[in-house]
Structures are given as C-alpha cells and as structure tokens.
Amino acid sequence: MSQSLMVAFDVPDKKAALKLAEELGGGQGKTAKVGMELYYKEGAAVVQDLQEQGFAIFLDLKLFDIPNTVQKAMLQLARLGVDFVTVHAMGGKKMLQAAKRGLEQGALESGLPAPKLLAVTELTSISEAILKDEQNCRLNLKEQVEQLALLAKAAGCDGVVCSALEVADLHQVVGDDFFYLVPGIRMANDQVGDQVRVATPAKAKAWGASAIVVGRPINQSTDVKTAYQAYLADWQGSEQEK
Numbered sequence: 001m002s003q004s005l006m007v008a009f010d011v012p013d014k015k016a017a018l019k020l021a022e023e024l025g026g027g028q029g030k031t032a033k034v035g036m037e038l039y040y041k042e043g044a045a046v047v048q049d050l051q052e053q054g055f056a057i058f059l060d061l062k063l064f065d066i067p068n069t070v071q072k073a074m075l076q077l078a079r080l081g082v083d084f085v086t087v088h089a090m091g092g093k094k095m096l097q098a099a100k101r102g103l104e105q106g107a108l109e110s111g112l113p114a115p116k117l118l119a120v121t122e123l124t125s126i127s128e129a130i131l132k133d134e135q136n137c138r139l140n141l142k143e144q145v146e147q148l149a150l151l152a153k154a155a156g157c158d159g160v161v162c163s164a165l166e167v168a169d170l171h172q173v174v175g176d177d178f179f180y181l182v183p184g185i186r187m188a189n190d191q192v193g194d195q196v197r198v199a200t201p202a203k204a205k206a207w208g209a210s211a212i213v214v215g216r217p218i219n220q221s222t223d224v225k226t227a228y229q230a231y232l233a234d235w236q237g238s239e240q241e242k
C-alpha cells in the first residue's frame, strides 16, 4: 500500500537522493519518482542506486517528440528495469503507440518486464484560464482531460497522470481498468506553490486515484519521515503502515 504513495525525488544530485532515501527509512515497499532534475544530473546510474536501496522506480521524464524518437528513447528506458514511465498525451495517438512499442521491444530484448506507460493529460499546474487563454483550447479542463485520457486508452497506454479533481469522472468515462496517477497532493495547511489542481491524499483516494505522488511537502520537510508518515496515514485512512 505504501508503494502507491510515490515520493518525488526532486533533488539536485545523487548525494541528496541517497540522503532522502535514508531519511525515508530505505526503499523497501516504497516507490521513488525520479524526474528531470535528478535524471539529467545523474543519468541512469541514480536509478540503479535507488533500485539497490529497494525502491520501485517511477521514471517521470514526460517524453514528447516525433513517434520514431519516442519509440527509440522508450526502448532504452525499458532496459533500466523501471516500473513506470511517462509521455505527454498531447503528442498524439501515433506517438503514444510508438512509446508502447518501444517499451515492449526494450522489455523483450532485456528480458525485464515492460514498464507501465502513463500519459500525462493536463499538468496539475494548469488552470481553466491557462487552458483557454494560453493553450487556446476550445474544451474546458474536464472535457480536455477526458479526451486525452480516452486517446491514451485507445493507444494502449496503461494509465494517465491527472489531478484528483478529474479522477471520479475518468472512472465513468474511461473505465475502472486503467491506472490513475495523481500528483498535486497537499494537506490543508501546506503551501500549494505552482500547483493549481490540488487535493489531500484522502480526497484523491476517495475519488479513485490508483496512486499519488508527493514531492515538496515531503522532500523539503525538515522531518522527512514524519511528513511521509502523515501523508501515508491520510492516504491509507484507517489502515496502518506495516
């Protein structure tokens, strides 16, 4: 269950990543989200370092390019033995299908299981106003996220990244047999920062999130372990951490 509370390792380097891993009490039964900041600094080696600490890995690089380039990049990522990878759904159906093909090829060649492919719908930092005025989208946020999630499903993705505010609707429109990964998670008194579409862990769970991602409220806390446990308790509700 704690594996479905993913901690974003948004830290500058390997030293900080290993410190965070230690503060969390090691990686057994936990998932580390490795994003652009850490991966661009340390590369694939840091993924292996965290795997050796026992973490499952969500490699969140949000690929967005022509289908051929994405397919070949995904082939390489599949060789790392990571559990989840991301693409932008807005890259279109052919790009999403190419991503899936690349993962399957990489898995076949390496003999490792294919990572789950998650398509980012609208980033949780996007508001209705940004969608309309800057992205010139004719749909509202709910409709736009629905369309992108349906596209991701049709292209063979395993799930989507969306905000908690859309999850219940997506269960109705896209179905229950899909992975709904939700960032933009905050407790009531936390700083929201650049996030717009936010919810507590308990609300995300009640609305149907398969897993949540928590970054700054844990990785910038002065007491990482306590912050992690508070988020986990809210996510798990009455269940207790083992």
Ligand SMILES: O=c1ccn([C@@H]2O[C@H](COP(=O)(O)O)[C@@H](O)[C@H]2O)c(=O)[nH]1
Pocket (backbone or CB within 6 Å): 008, 010, 035, 120, 122, 123, 124, 125, 161, 162, 183, 184, 185, 193, 195, 213, 214, 215, 216, 217
């Ligand atoms: O729509 C999205 C997609 C990905 N993210 C990532 O999740 C974490 C959230 O970090 P916080 O510090 O808890 O805000 C971060 O790594 C993002 O890259 C997202 O927030 N929204």
